[in-house]
Amino acid sequence: MSEKTPAVKKFTGYHATAIIVAFFAVVVVVNLVMAQFALSTFSGTVVDNSYVASQKYNDWLEQARNQEEHGWTVSPALRKAGKASIAITTGDGAPLQGATMEAIAEHPIGQSDPFEISFTQGASGEYQSVQPLPEGRWKLKIIITQDDKNMRVVRDIW
Missing domain, CATH: 1.20.5 (Single alpha-helices involved in coiled-coils or other helix-helix interfaces)
Structure with a gap:
């Protein structure tokens, strides 16, 4: 075998x-x-021209110091009934009255074109967008103006 x-x-x-x-x-x-x-x-763009941004940096710091002197506090942006809602309070905690608020809504990764949003103040003191905000994540670049004071803030909203 x-x-x-x-x-x-x-x-x-x-x-x-x-x-x-x-x-x-x-x-x-x-x-x-x-x-x-x-x-x-992610598009990779933080600033379009870093040299120009560096030249403006000290001005931006001065604007930030001036904004802090207002004593305003801006809440995170919330989505209520399909619209953006933001509360702004003064240094003593009262709602900021009589301000105008405009914003540019940008998709954080550039999937849609930026568009303008205007806000109106409600009875509770919160500012709510006039235009509806599409679903998804958005970056709101906000300008708040009251008399001769203004403030620029950026808020994310989901």
């Missing part, structure tokens, strides 16, 4: 080539998928 030994397959150059090609194919596919995610979620 003769026993048959199982045939051992040799590792050849074709096997090595297939392994190397498969490895690099996986690396390339993962890189392409990650690049697609990166390009579709």
Whole structure:
């Protein structure tokens, strides 16, 4: 009786080539998928011209100091009945009365064009947008004006 030994397959150059090609194919596919995610979620632009932004930096700091002197507190933006709602209080905690408020709504990753929103003050003292705000996440660049005082704030809303 003769026993048959199982045939051992040799590792050849074709096997090595297939392994190397498969490895690099996986690396390339993962890189392409990650690049697609990166390009579709963030434009990469923080400021359009960093040199010009650096020249204006001290002016922006001065504006921020002036805004703090007003003593106003701006709440986070909330979505109520499809509209943006923001409360602004004075230094003593009372609602800010008689201010005008305008905003630019921007999609944080640029999926839609920015648009303007105006606000009116309700009986409770909160400011509510006149225009409805589409669903999703938005960045509101807000300008609040009362007499000769103004304040610029940015609020995210979901």
